[in-house]
Amino acid sequence: MIRHLFISITFLLLGNLTPEYSLAQLNTFSFADIDSLNRVEKREVVVFIHTDWCKYCHKMQSTTFKNDKVIALLNDHFYFISLNAETKQDITYQGYTFKFKPTGGNTGVHEIAEQLGTIEGKLNYPTISILNEKNEIVFQYDGLMKSNELSAVLNELNK
Numbered sequence: 001m002i003r004h005l006f007i008s009i010t011f012l013l014l015g016n017l018t019p020e021y022s023l024a025q026l027n028t029f030s031f032a033d034i035d036s037l038n039r040v041e042k043r044e045v046v047v048f049i050h051t052d053w054c055k056y057c058h059k060m061q062s063t064t065f066k067n068d069k070v071i072a073l074l075n076d077h078f079y080f081i082s083l084n085a086e087t088k089q090d091i092t093y094q095g096y097t098f099k100f101k102p103t104g105g106n107t108g109v110h111e112i113a114e115q116l117g118t119i120e121g122k123l124n125y126p127t128i129s130i131l132n133e134k135n136e137i138v139f140q141y142d143g144l145m146k147s148n149e150l151s152a153v154l155n156e157l158n159k
Contacts, residue, residue, distance in 0.1 A: 024071045029079050031093040031112070037079055038133065044157060045131040046074060047081045049117040054125040056144045067147035073154040078130075085113035085125065094135060117142070130157060 029037065034045055048065070050057035064070055074080045088100040091112050098112035109123065116137065117127040124142040128150070132138045139153060 024068055026065055026071045026080060027075045028082050031081060031091050034079055034081070034093065042133045043077065043079050044133065044138070045079045045081060045135075046154075047083055047116050047129045047131065049083050049085050049113050049123075049125065049127040049129065051085050051125050057126040060126050060144055064145055064147045064150055067151070069151045070147050070154070073151060073158065077158045078154065083110075083113060083116075085109055085117065085123070128153075 037043070048060070050061070086100075086108065087110055088108075090100075091098045091110065093112065098110060098115070100108055100110050101114075102108035114123055116129040116131075117123045117140070119127070119140050119142050122142075126144065127140065127142040128145060129137055130139040130153075139157065141153075145153075
């Protein structure tokens with residue numbers, strides 16, 4: 001009985017050490033999902049453009065997108081897409097098929113990543129692009145966004 005109580009208290013205390021992060025699951029969609037989802041409920045689309053080798057991308061994935069407030073905002077008010085800019089699979093969106101564009105032996109960038117992530121002629125990682133219901137870019141940011149920064153943007157757009 002005492003052991004059970006000790007274990008329960010330990011878990012409660014450990015749970016309070018990391019209140020910013022939880023086991024909540026971020027709902028992630030593909031571009032193919034968005035057209036049908038928007039027929040049911042129109043929402044803005046948040047696209048997280050990243051690569052496998054980008055350390056700042058991994059940092060955002062392990063912090064910003066694990067934050068309870070960010071997860072709740074994204075799940076409740078937006079459609080979220082995680083886009084690897086180097087995926088080689090064709091992506092069809094809004095009736096157009098976007099393709100991977102090789103730039104070398106095993107390197108390249110996807111057309112849709114270029115379309116959504118290019119800021120002032122450059123594509124950097126990570127990049128957040130937010131599209132309105134008309135598929136117009138209403139927000140872009142390249143670089144690491146902390147949880148509080150992304151929450152502020154999402155709250156502003158959700159007004």
